[in-house]
Amino acid sequence: MNVTITEEGAKALVKLEGRLDTTNADQFMKDITPLMNGTHEEIDVDCTDMEYTSSQGLRMFLMLQKNVSARRAKLVLRNMKPHVKEVFDITGFSHIINIV
Amino acid sequence: MPLHSQSIARRLSRYVLLISAGMLLFTTILMGIFGRRAIIRITTEVAEKEVDLVAGNIDMLISEVELAVGNVDWFVQRGGMREQFMYDATRELVMSNPSIIGSAVAFEPYYFQGRRWFAPYSYIEKQTGEMHTIQMGNADYDYPTMDWYRVPKLFDRPVWSEPYFDEGGGSRRMATYSLPLKDTTGTFFGILTSDISLEGMSNRLKRITPYWDSYAVLVSARGTYIVHPDSSMVLKHSIFDTVSQMSDTTALTIAQNMLNSKKGSVRFHGNRNEDYFGVYRPISNGWSILLVNSYDSVFHYLSIFNVIMAIMAILGLIGLYVGCRNVIRRQMMPIVEFTQVSMTMAKGNFKARLPEVKRGEELQKLRDSMAFMQQSIREYIAELKTTTASNERYESELTIARDIQMSMLPQNFPNHPGCDLYAMVQPAKEVGGDLYDFIDVGDRVFFLVGDVSGKGVPAALFMAITRAAFRFIGALGLPINEVVRRVNDCLCDGNTNEMFVTLFAGCLNTSTGVMEFCNAGHNPIVIVAPDGSASFLRAKPNLAAGLFERFPYEAEQIRLEHGSRLIVYTDGVTEAERADKTQFGEQALLDWARKMNPSVSAKASTLDLYARVRHFTGDAEQNDDITIMSILLK
Numbered sequence: 001m002n003v004t005i006t007e008e009g010a011k012a013l014v015k016l017e018g019r020l021d022t023t024n025a026d027q028f029m030k031d032i033t034p035l036m037n038g039t040h041e042e043i044d045v046d047c048t049d050m051e052y053t054s055s056q057g058l059r060m061f062l063m064l065q066k067n068v069s070a071r072r073a074k075l076v077l078r079n080m081k082p083h084v085k086e087v088f089d090i091t092g093f094s095h096i097i098n099i100v
Numbered sequence: 101m102p103l104h105s106q107s108i109a110r111r112l113s114r115y116v117l118l119i120s121a122g123m124l125l126f127t128t129i130l131m132g133i134f135g136r137r138a139i140i141r142i143t144t145e146v147a148e149k150e151v152d153l154v155a156g157n158i159d160m161l162i163s164e165v166e167l168a169v170g171n172v173d174w175f176v177q178r179g180g181m182r183e184q185f186m187y188d189a190t191r192e193l194v195m196s197n198p199s200i201i202g203s204a205v206a207f208e209p210y211y212f213q214g215r216r217w218f219a220p221y222s223y224i225e226k227q228t229g230e231m232h233t234i235q236m237g238n239a240d241y242d243y244p245t246m247d248w249y250r251v252p253k254l255f256d257r258p259v260w261s262e263p264y265f266d267e268g269g270g271s272r273r274m275a276t277y278s279l280p281l282k283d284t285t286g287t288f289f290g291i292l293t294s295d296i297s298l299e300g301m302s303n304r305l306k307r308i309t310p311y312w313d314s315y316a317v318l319v320s321a322r323g324t325y326i327v328h329p330d331s332s333m334v335l336k337h338s339i340f341d342t343v344s345q346m347s348d349t350t351a352l353t354i355a356q357n358m359l360n361s362k363k364g365s366v367r368f369h370g371n372r373n374e375d376y377f378g379v380y381r382p383i384s385n386g387w388s389i390l391l392v393n394s395y396d397s398v399f400h401y402l403s404i405f406n407v408i409m410a411i412m413a414i415l416g417l418i419g420l421y422v423g424c425r426n427v428i429r430r431q432m433m434p435i436v437e438f439t440q441v442s443m444t445m446a447k448g449n450f451k452a453r454l455p456e457v458k459r460g461e462e463l464q465k466l467r468d469s470m471a472f473m474q475q476s477i478r479e480y481i482a483e484l485k486t487t488t489a490s491n492e493r494y495e496s497e498l499t500i501a502r503d504i505q506m507s508m509l510p511q512n513f514p515n516h517p518g519c520d521l522y523a524m525v526q527p528a529k530e531v532g533g534d535l536y537d538f539i540d541v542g543d544r545v546f547f548l549v550g551d552v553s554g555k556g557v558p559a560a561l562f563m564a565i566t567r568a569a570f571r572f573i574g575a576l577g578l579p580i581n582e583v584v585r586r587v588n589d590c591l592c593d594g595n596t597n598e599m600f601v602t603l604f605a606g607c608l609n610t611s612t613g614v615m616e617f618c619n620a621g622h623n624p625i626v627i628v629a630p631d632g633s634a635s636f637l638r639a640k641p642n643l644a645a646g647l648f649e650r651f652p653y654e655a656e657q658i659r660l661e662h663g664s665r666l667i668v669y670t671d672g673v674t675e676a677e678r679a680d681k682t683q684f685g686e687q688a689l690l691d692w693a694r695k696m697n698p699s700v701s702a703k704a705s706t707l708d709l710y711a712r713v714r715h716f717t718g719d720a721e722q723n724d725d726i727t728i729m730s731i732l733l734k
Contacts, residue, residue: 019681021723022555054724055553055602055671062647063598091602091621092643 003031010041017049020057028060036067043068047080058093065097076100109432113424120420124413135402140377143310143398144365147379150308151391154316155381157304161199161296162277162385166258168197169279169294176205176281176292181212183220187233190222193294194231201274202295204236205281206243211289219243223295226272249291252278256288260385263298263326263335273298273335275326277385298334302327305389311397321386323359339390347371354378358388367395434463438470450477498530498557505531505560508567513703514540518610521545522702523729524710526672532725533559533601534670535567539574543611546574546583549729551622551670552601553644559725562599562646566591570605580607581655584618584645588653591646600646604639604668613660613733618653620645623671624686626693630663634693636686665705665732667693672726676713679720684713702730 001024002017012035020028035043043064053061061077068075077099080088088094172193176186186205193203202223212218217237224231236243243249252259261276274295281290305316305327318327323338339358343351350368357364361382368376375395382388437455444452454470457463506525513522523536533552538545548570552559569590573583584605591601603620617637621644624636642653660666669689676684692712696705706728713726 025554054675055551055600056555058644059553059598059600062600066598090623090641092641093621094641095643096647 001028003028005031005035007040010039012038012040012043014043014045015049016045016047019052020050020060021052021054022056025054025056025060028057029063032060032064036064039071040073042074042076045075045077047077047084050081050084053084053087055091058087058091061093061097074098109425109428112428113421116424117417117421121417124417128409128413132406136399139398139402140395143393144377144379146310147314147377147391147393148365150310151316151379151381151389154304154308155383155389158301158318158387158389159384162260162383164197165200165277165294165296166279166385168193168200169203169258169277169292172203172205173279173281173292177283183213183218186212186218187220187222190220191231191233194222194224197294199296199300200294201272201297202293204293205290206237206249206293207290208288209244217241217243248276248278248293252280252291253288256280260321260387262320262322262324265335266295273326275320298326302331302334308391310391311393312400313397314391314393316389316391318383318387318389319358321359323355326387345371354380354390358382358390361386361388431460434460435466438466441470445474445477450474450481495530501557501560502527502530505564508564509536510538514538514545516540516545516610518543518734519545519608520702520732520734521547521729522706523549523668524706524727526710526722526726527555528672528722528725529556531557531560533563534672534725534727535563536668536727536729537567537570537574539571541575541577543609545608545610545731546580546605547608547668547729547731548574548603548605549622549668549670549727550601550603550645551672551725551727553599555725558597558599562591562601566601566603566645574605579655580605580616581618581653584620584642584653585651588620588645588647588651589649592649595646598647600644602644602670606666606668608660608666608731608733610733613662613664614657615660615666616655616657618642618655620653623669623674625669626667626689627658627660628665628667628693628696628698630661630698632694632696632698634690636690660733662733663698665698665702665730667705667709668729668731669709670725670727672722672724673709673713673728675724676717676726677720677723678717684716688712688716702732705732706730 001020004015006013014032014035065075075098077097080099085094085099088097088099172189175189190203190205194200202221204219204221206219207215209216219235219237220233221236222231222233248261251261258277258279261278263273263275266272266274274297277294277296279292280288281292282288301318305318308314308316315329316327317325317329317339319339320326323340324335325333325337325339328334339355343355346352348369350366354364354366354368358380363381365377365379368378370376376392377395378390378392380388380390434455434457441452441454451474454467454474457467509523509525521538523538525532525534525536527534533555535550535552536548538547550563550566552562552566566587569587570583573586573590576583578586584603587603601620602622604617604622604625605620606615606617608615617639619639620642624638626634627637628634637658639656640654643651667689674684674686674689692709696708700708709728709730710726
């Protein structure tokens with residue numbers, strides 16, 4: 001799992017690469033903590049190179065989503081691979097997280 | 101153990117020995133080079149001094165003869181031309197000079213009292229030692245035609261003759277000094293001669309023997325041997341006969357220098373490449389002495405000295421080696437003892453007494469560090485015991501937790517007339533977040549399979565809440581979506597950690613085959629028709645439970661044929677991973693379902709699927725909890 005965060009004005013661009021599972025979910029949490037404490041109006045996550053997410057990973061997205069919603073900002077997940085998107089669909093997370 | 105110290109002692113001693121031998125060899129070579137040079141210089145000086153001494157002696161002898169003859173010359177001129185005086189003069193000359201063995205005054209023809217020949221001659225007879233005086237000039241001995249007379253007359257100066265063997269009265273090897281006689285007007289009137297024996301020369305030269313094979317030669321102004329160790333060479337050969345046979349041209353140079361009355365010390369080689377050095381000195385009368393020494397004899401003593409040195413060096417080195425080894429071995433004794441203590445410690449006795457060290461800072465340090473190590477190990481072991489105890493307690497608590505969790509999952513499967521149900525959970529760790537449950541309410545069976553996000557103790561606690569909620573709410577007999585709604589509300593209450601659980605909840609009417617179900621973000625279940633065809637039940641996903649309170653979960657409904665089978669599972673099945681990270685996948689699940697014997701029992705199909713998944717993952721560590729529930733509608 002590799003997380004790269006760049007900033008573009010009020011927008012945070014996050015690039016996810018690799019697998020997000022139980023073994024690195026904590027690290028992912030640490031990586032995105034600055035975003036949770038930040039004031040970005042939009043968090044744009046590029047999931048092009050994301051290979052897998054476990055339920056623990058979904059939890060991380062959920063926490064991020066709740067954090068973003070609480071401060072009326074936006075979270076967008078982009079270019080998700082079909083088999084990853086499927087996990088979001090099955091669990092119903094597609095309803096609560098904006099995936100485009 | 102002592103073997104080790106011995107080998108170190110031997111090795112160190114060997115190093116010391118090698119270094120000492122090397123240094124000894126180096127100094128020996130240096131000594132050899134400088135010693136050789138010094139010896140060459142000293143021996144040359146010694147030889148030069150001896151030759152100088154003998155040359156001086158011979159010079160003195162020659163001067164005495166020349167002086168004596170000069171004095172007689174004076175008497176002859178002033179003595180008047182009396183016959184007896186002339187005889188007496190020759191006798192006086194021989195008698196008063198031990199080195200002179202014969203003397204003559206030979207007058208020019210008709211000069212002395214008108215005589216054709218007048219040459220009084222006194223000589224000492226070799227055999228008797230008696231002196232005889234004769235007049236030697238006559239028709240048979242026409243001396244004015246002879247070299248000893250003509251040459252000084254011609255050159256108008258005193259001349260030493262070449263050495264010769266006198267077959268007259270002397271009968272011996274001799275050389276003659278001839279002085280031209282002149283009257284007050286400067287007119288030449290005769291020759292005054294003195295003979296010296298060369299036998300005496302040879303005795304003098306024999307005494308120059310600085311080295312055991314040294315020898316000296318005396319050569320005349322023309323190079324003829326006057327003295328030579330080989331007496332057959334004397335008078336018959338010249339030094340040029342010798343040097344012309346030698347390959348080293350230095351010898352020729354020596355001979356030329358000698359004839360030119362030069363002095364020198366030169367090294368040269370014999371024909372068999374023997375190493376010689378020659379010292380030559382001129383004599384005032386044109387003769388020359390050459391002393392020849394062979395370096396072999398000079399260095400003979402050096403060689404003996406070297407052999408003695410070498411023997412002493414070898415003895416010294418052996419002594420050094422033995423001494424070193426013993427000293428080192430004695431010094432190593434504490435290390436041997438330390439080794440023994442180490443062995444004792446290796447066997448588990450960390451209280452072994454360390455050897456006392458009397459001296460040696462390094463050994464004292466070793467002892468200190470070993471003592472420190474003993475202390476550290478003892479402390480570490482004590483700490484390890486505590487840690488192990490707490491780990492054991494933790495593990496035993498986890499084992500108990502697992503037992504409690506497993507006992508939450510019903511193990512007594514209903515012997516229901518309308519359906520056959522079996523389920524299993526295999527957690528990835530001691531405790532897991534997967535769960536299943538079922539409630540038999542007459543001809544309706546409520547069942548549930550869930551998967552809590554994450555793993556381990558947090559997931560297990562959330563699983564316990566979920567299972568308790570379902571057990572309580574499910575028993576109320578509410579519509580299935582209402583059951584899920586209430587379970588969700590229950591889970592959302594106080595869920596600050598954003599934990600969630602995906603659920604598949606169903607209510608199967610075993611008599612009608614109608615199944616109401618609600619999918620809360622769970623994997624699609626598999627339905628196997630009685631003919632063996634299998635497919636996923638694509639249900640509305642709703643949302644995983646525990647996330648949003650009062651989420652409006654919706655129920656769906658399907659009618660199953662009798663003989664149909666439901667396979668409900670968690671993603672631990674489809675996402676089971678091999679070592680190469682490939683997953684079991686939904687397709688493999690469908691393939692398995694299609695190949696299954698449709699009439700096989702729920703338990704058999706459950707265990708078969710589990711076995712298939714474990715076969716797929718092989719040795720890879722189980723990465724997620726696996727739950728399988730199989731329901732066969734009779």
